[in-house]
Amino acid sequence: METALEKERLQKEVDVARTIQASLLPRSAPSSPSFDIDSITTPASDVGGDYYDYVKFSNGSHGAIIADVSGKGVPAALYMATLKGVVLAEMRRATGPADLLRRVNTTLHGSMERHTYITMTCVEFTNDCRSLRFARAGHTPTLLRRAGATTVITPGGVAIGIVSPSMFDAALEEVVIPVNAGDICLLTTDGVTERRDGAMNEIGLIPISTMLDSLEPTTALDVVRHTLDLLERHAGDEDPHDDITIVALIVRGDNE
Amino acid sequence: MNKNFAVTSEPHSNGCNVVRLEGYLDAHTATNLEETIHTVIAQGCNRIVVDFEELEYISSAGLGVFMVFIEGVRASGGDLKLAAMKPKVFTVFDLLGFPVLFEIHPSVETALGNFHQGE
Numbered sequence: 001m002e003t004a005l006e007k008e009r010l011q012k013e014v015d016v017a018r019t020i021q022a023s024l025l026p027r028s029a030p031s032s033p034s035f036d037i038d039s040i041t042t043p044a045s046d047v048g049g050d051y052y053d054y055v056k057f058s059n060g061s062h063g064a065i066i067a068d069v070s071g072k073g074v075p076a077a078l079y080m081a082t083l084k085g086v087v088l089a090e091m092r093r094a095t096g097p098a099d100l101l102r103r104v105n106t107t108l109h110g111s112m113e114r115h116t117y118i119t120m121t122c123v124e125f126t127n128d129c130r131s132l133r134f135a136r137a138g139h140t141p142t143l144l145r146r147a148g149a150t151t152v153i154t155p156g157g158v159a160i161g162i163v164s165p166s167m168f169d170a171a172l173e174e175v176v177i178p179v180n181a182g183d184i185c186l187l188t189t190d191g192v193t194e195r196r197d198g199a200m201n202e203i204g205l206i207p208i209s210t211m212l213d214s215l216e217p218t219t220a221l222d223v224v225r226h227t228l229d230l231l232e233r234h235a236g237d238e239d240p241h242d243d244i245t246i247v248a249l250i251v252r253g254d255n256e
Numbered sequence: 257m258n259k260n261f262a263v264t265s266e267p268h269s270n271g272c273n274v275v276r277l278e279g280y281l282d283a284h285t286a287t288n289l290e291e292t293i294h295t296v297i298a299q300g301c302n303r304i305v306v307d308f309e310e311l312e313y314i315s316s317a318g319l320g321v322f323m324v325f326i327e328g329v330r331a332s333g334g335d336l337k338l339a340a341m342k343p344k345v346f347t348v349f350d351l352l353g354f355p356v357l358f359e360i361h362p363s364v365e366t367a368l369g370n371f372h373q374g375e
């Protein structure tokens with residue numbers, strides 16, 4: 001009886017944790033005539049270690065981040081909440097994606113458990129959205145469809161919490177890529193690319209990239225939905241073994 | 257795919273220890289590996305080569321095990337070198353930027369030879 005009550009109490013605490021974690025995600029996406037952005041995250045269990053957010057840099061330009069804390073469940077969720085606090089504190093002082101990732105690693109390195117790390121990608125879209133600036137801290141590659149062809153964006157960078165700030169900074173690259181109306185940027189966590197079917201086969205990047213090549217979305221939400229549909233078709237009835245997070249950006253025509 | 261996991265350790269003639277991995281290293285099996293490496297170090301060996309040749313899959317929890325030990329073995333003058341990864345396993349390490357922190361060798365022999373050169 002006591003065990004049943006204890007179980008019920010723990011489940012209630014996890015339910016509260018799930019509600020709190022959901023409240024840490026952005027309530028709405030930034031709105032601009034130059035771009036449309038939308039996102040979704042689904043934890044594999046009650047709480048998860050995935051995180052996305054929209055940021056604003058010191059120069060006033062917008063950005064998005066996507067991150068994945070190693071491990072699962074409550075420990076990963078606690079790090080996710082910590083990461084949110086660090087991102088909020090640092091974004092307005094950061095000059096761009098690489099600077100934000102550097103600041104996050106400098107703050108968190110040394111205070112994380114030794115076996116834990118965070119992968120994170122940050123993309124900046126200037127107000128006219130003529131180019132995208134990317135930096136990556138060990139995160140799953142980004143897909144970018146430009147002029148109807150999808151490429152994989154993988155600038156160099158080590159996951160957060162693994163190496164000292166000096167080693168982290170030395171390995172971190174930032175790339176700037178010009179974009180035009182209709183181009184699509186898709187950020188995911190590895191729960192997307194590693195979504196498995198009943199025979200344990202992961203979907204991988206190629207089917208997602210092929211889908212983007214021919215996609216004619218009206219909104220960023222369309223891109224998110226098409227990606228989720230593709231995952232569902234691949235996985236069938238298999239439950240996800242990892243959190244799934246998707247951030248999609250479409251460059252609009254008003255950037256001329 | 258071999259979804260089981262096995263880990264064995266074997267002392268090598270030059271004072272190194274080779275830890276061999278097989279199968280599927282994830283959150284459930286990472287504890288086995290952690291215990292094995294812990295035992296090797298507790299027995300006084302800080303020069304370890306991890307043989308990945310038969311490892312089919314590694315998850316984030318599996319990767320975390322190597323981070324637990326790397327600072328300690330290097331602080332005591334040793335190292336933990338990784339060897340003979342399948343391309344898919346190497347891609348996981350590479351995307352995370354692990355080659356900045358760990359030596360990754362094409363074969364166990366080159367990793368062992370590297371310990372020799374360092375003497």
